[in-house]
Amino acid sequence: MRAGWKAVGAAALAGVLMATGCSGGGGGDDAGKKVEIFSWWTGGGEEAGLNALIEKFEKDTDYTVENAAVAGGSGTNAQAKLQARLEAQDPPESFQGHAGKELQENIEAGYLEPLTDFYKDEGLNDVLPKELTEQSSTDGEVYSVPVGVHRSNVLWFNPKVLEEAGIEKPPETTEDFIKALKAVKDETDAAPITLGVQWTADHLLENVLLAELGQEGYQALWQEDADWDSPEVTKALEDFEEISGYAETKGGDWQEAAQAVVDGDAAFNVMGDWAAGYFVNDLKKKDGEDFGYVAYPDTDGTYLWLADTFTLPVGAKNSEGTMEWLKLVSSKEGQDLFNPIKGSIPARTDADPEKYDGYLKWALGEWSDAKLAGSYWHGVSATNRQKDSIDNAVGNFLSDKDPDALQKGLVEAAKNP
Amino acid sequence: MRKARDWLPGLLLVLPSIILIGIFVYGLIGWNFQLSLTDKHLPGPKPGEFVGLDNYVALWELKRWTDSVWNLVVFTVVFLGGAMLLGFVLALLLDKPIRGEMTFRTVYLFPMAVSFIATGIVWRWLMASDSAAGLNGLFGAVGLGALVDGQTWWRDPETGMVAMALPAIWQLAGYVMALFLAGFRGVSEDLREAGRVDGATEWQVYRHVVLPQLRPVLMVAIVIMGHMSLKVFDLIVAVAGNSTVAEVPAVYMWKMVFDVRDPAFGASIASHLLLAVAVLVIPYLVWNMRNERDSS
Numbered sequence: 001m002r003a004g005w006k007a008v009g010a011a012a013l014a015g016v017l018m019a020t021g022c023s024g025g026g027g028g029d030d031a032g033k034k035v036e037i038f039s040w041w042t043g044g045g046e047e048a049g050l051n052a053l054i055e056k057f058e059k060d061t062d063y064t065v066e067n068a069a070v071a072g073g074s075g076t077n078a079q080a081k082l083q084a085r086l087e088a089q090d091p092p093e094s095f096q097g098h099a100g101k102e103l104q105e106n107i108e109a110g111y112l113e114p115l116t117d118f119y120k121d122e123g124l125n126d127v128l129p130k131e132l133t134e135q136s137s138t139d140g141e142v143y144s145v146p147v148g149v150h151r152s153n154v155l156w157f158n159p160k161v162l163e164e165a166g167i168e169k170p171p172e173t174t175e176d177f178i179k180a181l182k183a184v185k186d187e188t189d190a191a192p193i194t195l196g197v198q199w200t201a202d203h204l205l206e207n208v209l210l211a212e213l214g215q216e217g218y219q220a221l222w223q224e225d226a227d228w229d230s231p232e233v234t235k236a237l238e239d240f241e242e243i244s245g246y247a248e249t250k251g252g253d254w255q256e257a258a259q260a261v262v263d264g265d266a267a268f269n270v271m272g273d274w275a276a277g278y279f280v281n282d283l284k285k286k287d288g289e290d291f292g293y294v295a296y297p298d299t300d301g302t303y304l305w306l307a308d309t310f311t312l313p314v315g316a317k318n319s320e321g322t323m324e325w326l327k328l329v330s331s332k333e334g335q336d337l338f339n340p341i342k343g344s345i346p347a348r349t350d351a352d353p354e355k356y357d358g359y360l361k362w363a364l365g366e367w368s369d370a371k372l373a374g375s376y377w378h379g380v381s382a383t384n385r386q387k388d389s390i391d392n393a394v395g396n397f398l399s400d401k402d403p404d405a406l407q408k409g410l411v412e413a414a415k416n417p
Numbered sequence: 418m419r420k421a422r423d424w425l426p427g428l429l430l431v432l433p434s435i436i437l438i439g440i441f442v443y444g445l446i447g448w449n450f451q452l453s454l455t456d457k458h459l460p461g462p463k464p465g466e467f468v469g470l471d472n473y474v475a476l477w478e479l480k481r482w483t484d485s486v487w488n489l490v491v492f493t494v495v496f497l498g499g500a501m502l503l504g505f506v507l508a509l510l511l512d513k514p515i516r517g518e519m520t521f522r523t524v525y526l527f528p529m530a531v532s533f534i535a536t537g538i539v540w541r542w543l544m545a546s547d548s549a550a551g552l553n554g555l556f557g558a559v560g561l562g563a564l565v566d567g568q569t570w571w572r573d574p575e576t577g578m579v580a581m582a583l584p585a586i587w588q589l590a591g592y593v594m595a596l597f598l599a600g601f602r603g604v605s606e607d608l609r610e611a612g613r614v615d616g617a618t619e620w621q622v623y624r625h626v627v628l629p630q631l632r633p634v635l636m637v638a639i640v641i642m643g644h645m646s647l648k649v650f651d652l653i654v655a656v657a658g659n660s661t662v663a664e665v666p667a668v669y670m671w672k673m674v675f676d677v678r679d680p681a682f683g684a685s686i687a688s689h690l691l692l693a694v695a696v697l698v699i700p701y702l703v704w705n706m707r708n709e710r711d712s713s
Contacts, residue, residue, distance in 0.1 A: 080675045083460060105678045109461025197658040251545035251569060253658070385677045392481055395661020399574035 537655020
């Protein structure tokens, strides 16, 4: 009988062991000529682009780089690790982050040095679009240096599916877009539009908001006296309801939803321009044949942007090394080296267009004279708290399909940013 | 008074673990509670001011929090009920000497060796909207396709959390089976024989002889499964990513701490989780200690 209970005990213990995990921590390093660069770029073009920068940096200067990239979870693992290091006052020489309010808590916590003087000294104010610097500034100071820019408002489509549905050209207005979605639904077996995990709906929402409110109206949403209760927002949310009503929701992250378009299973997908690299490099699809792209309807001429940037943390052991690194990433040479590999465009307006082809060539052309609006989902316009609250409201909308409740949620989210 | 030679070596032996557990378990629990009572809503070196239970009150006023608690309740009830029932039935079947018992036991226990992340990713595919594969494909193949209508199972606002419990049941039913099987085997064969001699049917033997002696097993199973369920995080994230419809308190806590970067608010959610687990575990420990005292 006793032996029986021992078995129960052993099984119980096994359960407890299984339920607990353990994790290890990293260590610190000596200063000197070492520059530690922290990022979540551990694969594909991102990693290759970063490595190209590092190689050039080590050749041009006598610093060595420690590449402290943390893999996984589109940056969430890296964020957790980074926060722990900042908290412990053991920052890397520079870390990667999106431009704008995503850095807000780090700025308020006093983790970041302002780089306004660096912009002046390096003449960046002359070569970076004025709106870019304005929209990523906090109280008149800028805290990070952009290396590359992505675009959020891109409508990807499958030309063959559009043809089958009798749509002559990709839609330019929201009205045409909704008509096109209906045509695809009625005329073909393909899904009119696809969504992936919840954040892809947030991504769609920022596009719909920009389309309805225009660049100025959209930008005003992120100011202190923003009016989320306006009839324009109501109209945008009605559009959002209608468009997302046509959506087929795929199981995976954004990739699966985007892939449906190039595979011919769907007509449209709204996703940032990192999808181009995924289509061409990973899926081996042909630009113009398997997929096409236009600016999201009613947003032509506006670049709903996000940017990868590098920072100067307070208390970096080797801040001269950081400055050298920032000089490289903000230089024309550095940006023209990094961006064609990563699949983004340079933030500088004086880049060499010869180095970019396919989608990037088109994007670069659009960038040079576009109005700029900051993506909220990708960190430019909304603080992390507001973004999280918006995401929660969008998540509830996906369940209850109630645009009034969504608008209330958005108003609420703006109150405590 | 006893000589130091009697107790000192023993104390020295356990002292390192007492100190480490004291700091890293109880010390950090204390620190978490302290943090949850402050207004430290930003990262950084600046300490927060003491605000009493403000964060706790604020939490219960949020629909998001009550939604996530409700999700967890549904998950826990379905998971506990399903795993216990299935595990019990499996144990019952294997209790009879049958051929290949070892094989069955191993097969049923195997899922437990898989991490929740792997389980979650596989079940995300199984429960996906794709009507040609996974569970939807299965329903379609037997002519019940209309019942599921190409839906992603866990996304349903009403029954999503019930679907979410399926992978957890799949994973842990075998473990419950092992617990119950050990329990069955712990009941002396003499007692069963005595019952049979008195004319009890097999069912009555289980009902009146075996089951009453399984209370400890039942307690162990409920406590272990229950505390795993309350803390569930990895399975949810692996299946649903960051989705509001499947948000549970542990996911909410993680988002508050690492996405929103609000340490105090995250700590108050963590405190709720700890208290919920304590409500489950402490009565068990008390009961266990009393039993051990009685039997010694």
